[in-house]
Amino acid sequence: MDLSSINWLLLLASLMVAATPILLAGIGELVTERAGVLNLGVEGMMITGAICGFAVATQTGSATLGYLAAALGGAAMSMLFGFLTQFLLSNQVATGLALTLFGLGFSALIGQSFVGVQGIRVEDLNLGPLADIPVLGPVLFQHDAMVYISLLLVAGVWLFLTRTRGGLILRAVGENHDAAHALGYKVVRIRLMAIAFGGACAGLGGAYLSLVRVPQWTQGMTAGAGWIALALVVFASWRPWRVLIGAYLFGGLTVLQLNLQAAGLKVPVEYLAMSPYLITIFVLVIISGRSRASIGAPATLGQSFHATT
Amino acid sequence: MTDLLTLQGLTKAYPGVVANDDVSFSIGRGEVHALLGENGAGKSTLVKMIYGLVKPDTGTMILNGTPYTPAEPRAARAAGVAMVFQHFSLFEALTVAENVGLGMENPPKPTQLSREIREVSHAYGLPLDPRRMVGDLSAGERQRVEIVRCLLQDPKLLIMDEPTSVLTPQEVEILFATLNKLKAEGTSILYISHKLEEIRALCDGATILRRGKVVGSCNPRERSASELAELMVGQALHRPERSRSAPGKVVLQVAGLTSEHVEEFGTRLQNVGFEVRAGEILGIGGVAGNGQDELLSALSGETLGSSETVRFQGNAVGHLGPNARRALGMLSAPEERLGHAAAPDMTLVENAVLSGWHRRKLAEGGFVRWGKAKDFAEEIIADFDVRTPGPFVAARALSGGNLQKFVIGREVLQDPSVLVVNQPTWGVDAAAAASIRQALLDLAAQGAAVIVISQDLDEILEVSDRFAALNAGKLSAPRSTEGLTMEQIGLMLGGAHDMDVADTDEAEDIRETYEEGRL
Numbered sequence: 001m002d003l004s005s006i007n008w009l010l011l012l013a014s015l016m017v018a019a020t021p022i023l024l025a026g027i028g029e030l031v032t033e034r035a036g037v038l039n040l041g042v043e044g045m046m047i048t049g050a051i052c053g054f055a056v057a058t059q060t061g062s063a064t065l066g067y068l069a070a071a072l073g074g075a076a077m078s079m080l081f082g083f084l085t086q087f088l089l090s091n092q093v094a095t096g097l098a099l100t101l102f103g104l105g106f107s108a109l110i111g112q113s114f115v116g117v118q119g120i121r122v123e124d125l126n127l128g129p130l131a132d133i134p135v136l137g138p139v140l141f142q143h144d145a146m147v148y149i150s151l152l153l154v155a156g157v158w159l160f161l162t163r164t165r166g167g168l169i170l171r172a173v174g175e176n177h178d179a180a181h182a183l184g185y186k187v188v189r190i191r192l193m194a195i196a197f198g199g200a201c202a203g204l205g206g207a208y209l210s211l212v213r214v215p216q217w218t219q220g221m222t223a224g225a226g227w228i229a230l231a232l233v234v235f236a237s238w239r240p241w242r243v244l245i246g247a248y249l250f251g252g253l254t255v256l257q258l259n260l261q262a263a264g265l266k267v268p269v270e271y272l273a274m275s276p277y278l279i280t281i282f283v284l285v286i287i288s289g290r291s292r293a294s295i296g297a298p299a300t301l302g303q304s305f306h307a308t309t
Numbered sequence: 310m311t312d313l314l315t316l317q318g319l320t321k322a323y324p325g326v327v328a329n330d331d332v333s334f335s336i337g338r339g340e341v342h343a344l345l346g347e348n349g350a351g352k353s354t355l356v357k358m359i360y361g362l363v364k365p366d367t368g369t370m371i372l373n374g375t376p377y378t379p380a381e382p383r384a385a386r387a388a389g390v391a392m393v394f395q396h397f398s399l400f401e402a403l404t405v406a407e408n409v410g411l412g413m414e415n416p417p418k419p420t421q422l423s424r425e426i427r428e429v430s431h432a433y434g435l436p437l438d439p440r441r442m443v444g445d446l447s448a449g450e451r452q453r454v455e456i457v458r459c460l461l462q463d464p465k466l467l468i469m470d471e472p473t474s475v476l477t478p479q480e481v482e483i484l485f486a487t488l489n490k491l492k493a494e495g496t497s498i499l500y501i502s503h504k505l506e507e508i509r510a511l512c513d514g515a516t517i518l519r520r521g522k523v524v525g526s527c528n529p530r531e532r533s534a535s536e537l538a539e540l541m542v543g544q545a546l547h548r549p550e551r552s553r554s555a556p557g558k559v560v561l562q563v564a565g566l567t568s569e570h571v572e573e574f575g576t577r578l579q580n581v582g583f584e585v586r587a588g589e590i591l592g593i594g595g596v597a598g599n600g601q602d603e604l605l606s607a608l609s610g611e612t613l614g615s616s617e618t619v620r621f622q623g624n625a626v627g628h629l630g631p632n633a634r635r636a637l638g639m640l641s642a643p644e645e646r647l648g649h650a651a652a653p654d655m656t657l658v659e660n661a662v663l664s665g666w667h668r669r670k671l672a673e674g675g676f677v678r679w680g681k682a683k684d685f686a687e688e689i690i691a692d693f694d695v696r697t698p699g700p701f702v703a704a705r706a707l708s709g710g711n712l713q714k715f716v717i718g719r720e721v722l723q724d725p726s727v728l729v730v731n732q733p734t735w736g737v738d739a740a741a742a743a744s745i746r747q748a749l750l751d752l753a754a755q756g757a758a759v760i761v762i763s764q765d766l767d768e769i770l771e772v773s774d775r776f777a778a779l780n781a782g783k784l785s786a787p788r789s790t791e792g793l794t795m796e797q798i799g800l801m802l803g804g805a806h807d808m809d810v811a812d813t814d815e816a817e818d819i820r821e822t823y824e825e826g827r828l
Contacts, residue, residue, distance in 0.1 A: 165410070165416070168403075168407055168410065168411060169411065171400075171402075171403065172400050172403065172407075172411050175400040175401070175402050175403060176398075176399070176400050176401070178398070179398035179399060179400060180400075180411075182362065182382070182394055182398040183382060183398055183411055183412050184361070184362075184381050184382030184383050184386075185411075298402075299401065299402060
């Protein structure tokens, strides 16, 4: 193995790119879960976003329209989940798993004619002099716009959840839906909005894969990124900034794995592929002894709400 | 003086049941009006209509001389109607200030809101720290959060649904002082309770509901509690009979019981110890959440401890699980009928097997003997007057009182030497409660040792020979219930928690800032 063959600067630079899909999907799922809904269909929504984004972007040549279509596609998938779980009161775990399977199959179907199609080129954002700073420039300031949008999204979600009344209501719904209902808040409506936000974010994350990261379409190209996003939310103990830390950590592991592979590491790369989940389990074991409030899990996570009155 | 709120012919029907049938009455300004009735009489539906959670099918409401049709709780709050819920509508993982803010239409900025919470809570003798997490508060303090939330909106009508069921007697007194203060300021209060003495002490008028209909109204001060009870139930109440006899030898000894692990927002038991003799009922009182659940699971075997902490007939059993204890004759009926004491979606027969398979030999060689199981379930249904279409009905389909009778009967008919019950009549109507209490008394008369854990102090005084108070995980020394007064019980329960802070420096500071602000 030759570690000197790894360009560490390039590795750090690609870290932010590698982390962006799971960061987007993770921050969306965080909002969904803070509203008390466990949507395990992130993988399905991501891949739907990937194909919607890729299809529209290659047809129109516009990455912006591609992202828009991806967000809409992901949100549409999530609304399927929302309708089943919020109105028909189906089990959230089973419905979420079904959504993942459905998304994988459905995206393969509509993606048939896009296999092998050349993806569009997404330009890096021109940040002027910032990009010319040695070391920091290439690592932090030579990326496409979505990398920075994802960071703004994390900040926005944090502000929303901790500083606004809307965020307080959303947390209240996730904490005790019966009490929120008794106070006159529309539990189902709020949850549907949170689910849609989660779906749109997952769609964006998927599109980032097919437009920037890989830029092409292959069946099942998300390859478990949705599951990493789900693990990320738990790892972050439902706090926005920790999602960012987790995403860059898990993203870094992915990049490292590729680089080590290239450097001819003897240890099977599967160990690194496993590591996000192992880390999440490790974090869960560490925090399991603590109280629920300090873990941060919403009290009604995964429970169906049905107004009895 | 015109009335504040007039209800005319309110009717609300659900599939299969008419919850409210042509209900009419009115509440005057500054009046404390009681709404009396058994469980299922339609009290909750009625107040939900007033609070805008439920829309009436027919009928009108007039508030302040104008028609009042709240489409949702927001509209009700805007019209000056506030409600303190029976089961707290609070969010445990949020702070007091956040909880209060959620119940307001246009909450002020957080710092301003915290100030207002301090001011109002002190002005009404209900001190609260706005920064504390609600999950860490006692039941009495949680109720204060609800009341303060209402008071900040300056309500004209305050609805209180069973407010005293979770309070110690001293906390009840403080609550009544607050309510009387509100009344003096002209606020009307609609007070729902089935505690008749409270209503006689507090209320100016009363409307009695039975099966959704108004069956009478009266001035509760002029009626005796038993007259009110008969109006509520529609028949003379059967009081449980008991005969005090000399207790036998000690059957159950508990010593040094301390919980090692507790659930989130649970209470740790601290060095709990007591003895129960054959033929005796030990009542353990205290507001729920002070270690009741932990005590029950330590006695039932759900949580295991070191073997010496629990001794049954002289043998150490603290390390044995529920089935092993059942086999020996130590039985228990937990609170929470649906989910803990019974599996909601399983039939009564299946639920009977789950608890009684060993002692009633309902399973042999790994096979369930359904014939015997059905006989056992039918025996419970017959002996305890469980109203059900048949033994193969899901537990969830029974009313609370009937399922509770089944759950208690299932244990009683297994001929226990020790029976531990937690909140045996919680949410059960008076007639069913009386028959459950009678069954417990009869069981003790047959020589079993019974432990009744309950937050209903009247119930404990009615059935138990000795009383011990469980407060913050600590058990007081048991005392004979003969000659025990409510006040003594209240002191045993730890009295009111940090109630007398009205004269502390902090309160003084707040008063000063408040007055400066007004100048």
